[in-house]
Amino acid sequence: MAFRYRLEILAIIAVLGFCALFLYTSSIMTDAEFAGADTLGSSKVAEITGKAEEEFQPLVWQWAPPSGEIEAGIFALQAAIGGIMVGWVFGYWKGQKKREPIK
């Protein structure tokens, strides 16, 4: 009775819905910058305390990626590490299953 790819279909609908929502908001909100919520949170803190954002100095010294491109690269590296782990394990399980099929 249950359709085999029910979850897959639901996932596709959710992702497409999400994309549609994004296209819609980005078309009606012309001033939207799509900045990180982290950054917005920080500027709210500055607003509440009445201090300039520059006054919040790191308590511990911190290296920051010198440009957005480099930051994007390191984020891609992080995703790649995760992707390799996931792919490796699914391959490992697939191989195991082939050798000794589960009843």
Added chain:
Amino acid sequence: MHIMEGFLPLYWAVFWWIIALPCLVFGIYQLKKVLEADREALPLLGVTGGFIFILSSLKLPSVTGSCSHPTGTGLSTICFGPWITSVICAIVLLFQSLFLAHGGLSVLGANIVSMGIVGPLAGYGVYRALRDSRVNMYLTVFLVCAFADLFTYFTTSLELALAYPAEVGGIASSFILFMSIFAITQIPLAIVEAVVLTLVFKYIVQLKPDILLRLKIFPEQKIIAARSES
């Protein structure tokens, strides 16, 4: 969900570290125990941890015109509980504070508490409540992932509100203010994240149901029923 380096006063940063550290120690102890008991748990840990790495590296746009990260902690919470999840989150957050200037070493404690402890604990509560109930297994996974994600951002808002109460209205009004930034942005992300992780869980059920049974993640009849369906 990161609080940026320098954006928590020293005493709050220390306070969250004091909460985070015992949880991490307990998580490492549990991790050792699980892996000693069953070496086949290691690949499962790789998949669930891998998804935390992938999802928390993505910054997705949302309805509020800003971007935010999914957390990806739900799967690991279901399979290994909140404390081991804290350890994986600590690794990811350390990576991000060292190489990406997302978060920082002093606020790492606060970020671990939100993403690695309170979020997963909320998800774990949902999991324990629904595990043996008649609720569909995949729906349970979906709800756990969504709750873990949303509660992470509730906690970030609370952490900031506690440190920065508004002049008028105090902690409550600045909590609402921070929630308006974090929570609304997060709702669509949490739903998409939870759907994707549920799909991943389905593939684990299909490929490696024996590890789920051995770790007693869901009752046997639920897993068998899910397998015969697909």
